[in-house]
Amino acid sequence: MKDKLQEQIKIALKNIGIKADSIVLEHPSDLKMGDYSTNVAMVYAKQLKISPKELAEKIISELKTKSIPDINFISKIEIAGPGFINFYLSHDFFVSSVKEILKLKEDWGKNEILKGKKVMVEYTDPNPFKPFHIGHLMTNAIGESVARIMEFSRAKIVRANYQGDVGPHVAKAIYGIMNGGELYEGKDAGWIGMQYTKGSDAYDTDEAKKKEIDEINVKIYNRSDEAINIIYDWGREVTLLAFEEIYKILDTKFDHYFFESVMAPLGEKVVRENIGKVFDDSDGTIIFHGEKYDPKLHTRVFINSKGLPTYETKEIGLTMTKFEKENPDLSIVVTAIEQGEYMKVVAKAISLIHPDYEKRMKHITHGMMKFTSGKMSSRKGNVITGESLIIDSMNVVREKVADRELSDTEKDEIAKIVGIAALKYSILRSSLGGDIVYDFEKSISFDGDSGPYLQYTAVRANSILRKAKDIDLPVNDFQIPEEITELEHVIYQFPEVVARSWELLEPHHIATFLTLLSSTFNKFYGDTVILNKDDPHTPYRLALVEAFYQTMKNGLYLLGIKIPEKM
RNA sequence: GCCCUCGUAGUUCAAUGGAUAGAACAGUUCCGUCCUAAGGAAUAGAUGUAGGUUCGAUUCCCACCGAGGGCACCA
Numbered sequence: 221m222k223d224k225l226q227e228q229i230k231i232a233l234k235n236i237g238i239k240a241d242s243i244v245l246e247h248p249s250d251l252k253m254g255d256y257s258t259n260v261a262m263v264y265a266k267q268l269k270i271s272p273k274e275l276a277e278k279i280i281s282e283l284k285t286k287s288i289p290d291i292n293f294i295s296k297i298e299i300a301g302p303g304f305i306n307f308y309l310s311h312d313f314f315v316s317s318v319k320e321i322l323k324l325k326e327d328w329g330k331n332e333i334l335k336g337k338k339v340m341v342e343y344t345d346p347n348p349f350k351p352f353h354i355g356h357l358m359t360n361a362i363g364e365s366v367a368r369i370m371e372f373s374r375a376k377i378v379r380a381n382y383q384g385d386v387g388p389h390v391a392k393a394i395y396g397i398m399n400g401g402e403l404y405e406g407k408d409a410g411w412i413g414m415q416y417t418k419g420s421d422a423y424d425t426d427e428a429k430k431k432e433i434d435e436i437n438v439k440i441y442n443r444s445d446e447a448i449n450i451i452y453d454w455g456r457e458v459t460l461l462a463f464e465e466i467y468k469i470l471d472t473k474f475d476h477y478f479f480e481s482v483m484a485p486l487g488e489k490v491v492r493e494n495i496g497k498v499f500d501d502s503d504g505t506i507i508f509h510g511e512k513y514d515p516k517l518h519t520r521v522f523i524n525s526k527g528l529p530t531y532e533t534k535e536i537g538l539t540m541t542k543f544e545k546e547n548p549d550l551s552i553v554v555t556a557i558e559q560g561e562y563m564k565v566v567a568k569a570i571s572l573i574h575p576d577y578e579k580r581m582k583h584i585t586h587g588m589m590k591f592t593s594g595k596m597s598s599r600k601g602n603v604i605t606g607e608s609l610i611i612d613s614m615n616v617v618r619e620k621v622a623d624r625e626l627s628d629t630e631k632d633e634i635a636k637i638v639g640i641a642a643l644k645y646s647i648l649r650s651s652l653g654g655d656i657v658y659d660f661e662k663s664i665s666f667d668g669d670s671g672p673y674l675q676y677t678a679v680r681a682n683s684i685l686r687k688a689k690d691i692d693l694p695v696n697d698f699q700i701p702e703e704i705t706e707l708e709h710v711i712y713q714f715p716e717v718v719a720r721s722w723e724l725l726e727p728h729h730i731a732t733f734l735t736l737l738s739s740t741f742n743k744f745y746g747d748t749v750i751l752n753k754d755d756p757h758t759p760y761r762l763a764l765v766e767a768f769y770q771t772m773k774n775g776l777y778l779l780g781i782k783i784p785e786k787m
Numbered sequence: 788g789c790c791c792u793c794g795u796a797g798u799u800c801a802a803u804g805g806a807u808a809g810a811a812c813a814g815u816u817c818c819g820u821c822c823u824a825a826g827g828a829a830u831a832g833a834u835g836u837a838g839g840u841u842c843g844a845u846u847c848c849c850a851c852c853g854a855g856g857g858c859a860c861c862a
Contacts, residue, residue, distance in 0.1 A: 244803075244805090248806075249802085249807085249809070250806085250807085253806070257806085262842070262843080265842085266842085300806075302805080302806070302843075304805075304806070347862075350862095384862060387861075387862065388861060388862080389861080480862090505859075506860095507859065516789090517790090518789090518857085518858050518859090520859065521859045522860090523860085524859090524860040526860085530860065530861080531861075531862050556856090557792060557855085557856060558856055558857070558862095559862085560791060560856080560857075561790070561791060561856080561857045561858070562857075562858095585791095585792080587793085588856085638825090646799095649800065649801090650799085650800055651800090651801085653792055654793055655792095655854095655855065655856095656799085656800090657798090657800095665812070667811080668810080669799085669800075670811080670825085673811090676826080677825095679823070679825095680822080683823060684822050684823095687822060688822090720803075723803090729801095732801060735810075735811085736809095736810085739810085739827095742827065743826095745822080745826080746818095746820090746826070746827045746828085749820095749821060750822060751821090751822050752822095765822095786823080
């Protein structure tokens, strides 16, 4: 609808003698001002040396006299304010959009922008031997949502997870395991995380221990010490399996797992081949002078003085592997903002080796998750990990449903789905730039602007549909209603919101829209008796409720959130 | 010092250069109503400072102030 209208306005302008590349068509904040609104009259009035209102009148008469193929979808065109042209959609349009939603079902909201393209999204990236922390939770929520938004544009999605199974952090953890005075057999990932913290402290405070850990680091790389190898293989497996459990709860599945241990030699080969061309040897350290190519970039070390590849080099190996293995049309990497500058330098180095990769690489960054209480420590003084946050969130929900008449299995399932929704929504409701603040005292908000609010609204709708089925009321066969509600005015906008989220790579537009949609539905729910056997308009209202539910389902899917049957 | 994010109600967040800057939470006050009150209605409250571009700036440009991140062997 939007595209058609834009096209018609463009033609009208052309007939008047104005060439316009893009037409701004927006939804006015207030429904009284129409469903669509354009500012073209204000933008182009100067060119013709007439007032915006005069131009608006010309455009409207042009639109009316010339053909608008879907003119029956527009009930009224008005000039308002300083020269806006407001379009009011017709009764027929809204009814047909409800029908369309019921027909399209899970395809409702999709577009064809990326049809035939392959998009790889790398996200989460936790490190074996370290806890799954809150940053990983954030990256995962965002990455999964971005992947699904791309999927709604009909791209083939390849999900990738890149994990640091070598490097100093592993050496620190292994040092901790070897010197903690405890047997490691039978211990879990949480315990390994604690050993990492101990090793890390030792590294920072004791010169001799630092040296010892550096030696372990080298031994891990060349696998020269059998005792270390055994602990390494054990710890890697235990932590990776623990991550898998978390992915299940978060509802993500990866197609590829890349490891730093594999990327290191690949990257090192590429870097060494390009010494003198891209990289420079500075007293045995291989570096890249980013500022030579762009004053905003800086110098970074790719192979350190001990001859070991750094993260930068591993990133090169990773990028090469991605393109060789999958050859994506677009390769997206999601990380925290602290990697932003670093990634630009590495991307520049890669572009000098493979100029064709540059345009296809995209880095999305997000802020950090912070706590209102300031410190990253929870009640018992433990560090808040991503895992503990998930468990806390699920427990809060579990308490809320404790006295409902549901089975324990149902309650557990609700706790999981709703707890995760609360977390994911609190991450995805804001634009990606800044940090997000998590209020530990209040725990997760379950009212108003929250994931559970959206789920609750959808569950209410679904509950009506279930009841309608029980009493055998038809949904799909309805008479044309006499009046349409605010709900129809909002619901048809969904595909536009999806497209916008795709264009800007900002999942929060979907979150914002679903909140508006839910609140519109809740008003409708409050002042309308939907299920009334004797009312001839009940079938239409049921169709509308189903269209609403479908939109919520598709929208929440894009945020990585499921809807429980009951809650 | 240089570079990157960012600065909006008491708090947490919105707002493709447009109309009266939207929500939510907290505050005050209503609605026990039937299909799930994890709901709805009402009320009060904000664009860091100083310029510029524009018919029009929260949005773009400049300066300052403030927060976070990055700047050679961590990831």
